[in-house]
Amino acid sequence: GQNIDQPTEMTATEGAIVQINCTYQTSGFNGLFWYQQHAGEAPTFLSYNVLDGLEEKGRFSSFLSRSKGYSYLLLKELQMKDSASYLCAVPGGSWGKLQFGAGTQVVVTP
Amino acid sequence: ETGVTQTPRHLVMGMTNKKSLKCEQHLGHNAMYWYKQSAKKPLELMFVYSLEERVENNSVPSRFSPECPNSSHLFLHLHTLQPEDSALYLCASSQVLVAGGINEQFFGPGTRLTVL
Numbered sequence: 001g002q003n004i005d006q007p008t009e010m011t012a013t014e015g016a017i018v019q020i021n022c023t024y025q026t027s028g029f030n031g032l033f034w035y036q037q038h039a040g041e042a043p044t045f046l047s048y049n050v051l052d053g054l055e056e057k058g059r060f061s062s063f064l065s066r067s068k069g070y071s072y073l074l075l076k077e078l079q080m081k082d083s084a085s086y087l088c089a090v091p092g093g094s095w096g097k098l099q100f101g102a103g104t105q106v107v108v109t110p
Numbered sequence: 111e112t113g114v115t116q117t118p119r120h121l122v123m124g125m126t127n128k129k130s131l132k133c134e135q136h137l138g139h140n141a142m143y144w145y146k147q148s149a150k151k152p153l154e155l156m157f158v159y160s161l162e163e164r165v166e167n168n169s170v171p172s173r174f175s176p177e178c179p180n181s182s183h184l185f186l187h188l189h190t191l192q193p194e195d196s197a198l199y200l201c202a203s204s205q206v207l208v209a210g211g212i213n214e215q216f217f218g219p220g221t222r223l224t225v226l
Contacts, residue, residue, distance in 0.1 A: 030212055042217035095165050096141050096206040100153040
């Protein structure tokens with residue numbers, strides 16, 4: 001099985017940068033996903049890392065270190081609309097299953 | 111309609127009621143999932159269907175009964191629920207690759223269920 005840990009909540013101001021860490025322990029590894037979930041809405045896919053290193057997509061970047069069982073999601077130039085929960089997930093066996101962390105609630109203040 | 115839709119969006123039911131949640135995916139995917147999301151807890155996978163066949167049941171109580179009549183539709187039938195079953199129920203779909211690898215899951219907006 002997998003143990004996935006991420007902070008419960010983070011607060012940052014508009015225009016700032018926030019880094020959300022995720023650590024995992026898994027018996028097998030096939031990549032790591034990040035999802036964004038606004039309150040009362042569906043989780044939406046942000047990124048998928050399968051190789052070590054940093055992948056950038058506009059204001060959002062995701063980093064993976066497989067040897068350390070560690071990933072982070074970097075949100076730059078924060079906007080109010082970035083206030084949401086950010087979920088880290090790893091594949092959990094067959095049939096495309098995912099195992100999720102509890103999510104990190106990011107609060108962006110003016 | 112595009113993506114994954116779920117109805118109803120909100121549901122309040124008593125412990126003796128019977129109700130059903132519906133999910134429909136318009137993405138041509140071959141796998142569908144039911145999740146339970148409670149406050150401050152990770153998403154809990156309940157059921158997995160691949161090509162209309164249930165391939166996983168994660169020790170879910172029998173008061174939750176899934177049904178997958180075709181690859182686009184998924185239901186969750188509810189009966190004699192408990193107040194602790196109150197949660198957000200999310201449906202998702204993905205394209206499972208026979209050769210290995212993994213694709214992202216696409217989620218519906220969820221049904222907010224309250225059991226009185």
